[in-house]
Amino acid sequence: MIVEMTIQIRVTNFTAGQQWYQTLLNKQPDYVPHEGFAEWELIPGCWLQVAEGQPAEGSGPIRLGVINIEAERDRLMKQLQIERFDIHTREEVPVKWGTLTDPWGNRIGFFQYLNPIDSRSGGCF
Known part of the structure; x- marks a missing residue:
């Protein structure tokens, strides 16, 4: 049984990406475990992760x-x-x-x- 889910989006400029997604989601990240990575709980048990890296082509x-x-x-x-x-x-x-x-x-x-x-x-x- 699935009890939670995460979706990850990668951005090449993490500082700009975190700010962009803060504005998009209209809130600060709920969890920032380390540099280059932030998470927002969108609804209970559903997390959006923004990570520094190369975006996946053709996803979404x-x-x-x-x-x-x-x-x-x-x-x-x-x-x-x-x-x-x-x-x-x-x-x-x-x-x-x-x-x-x-x-x-x-x-x-x-x-x-x-x-x-x-x-x-x-x-x-």
Whole structure:
């Protein structure tokens, strides 16, 4: 049985990467065990690790659920100077989603449930 999970993203400039992800996640790291490595607990038992190193080509995106994808996109455009990313929907899919790329080439996606009840059911996209 799986009881926890971690996802690791690598950045070539750790200081800039840690700052970028602090802004993206809107919080300080929860755990910094050593130089060149930081972790954020996104939800109980789910950790995002940012480590110094060469990014994995073609991986991702990691998708993060948000309450209001448009507001999150606007915040990130202002605070991280990211380019505006498209938000997509499909009739048969119960979410809207969009993807951006961090300065190191890692793809980060956001999604928002169209029906707020779905977000409480533990559904996944």
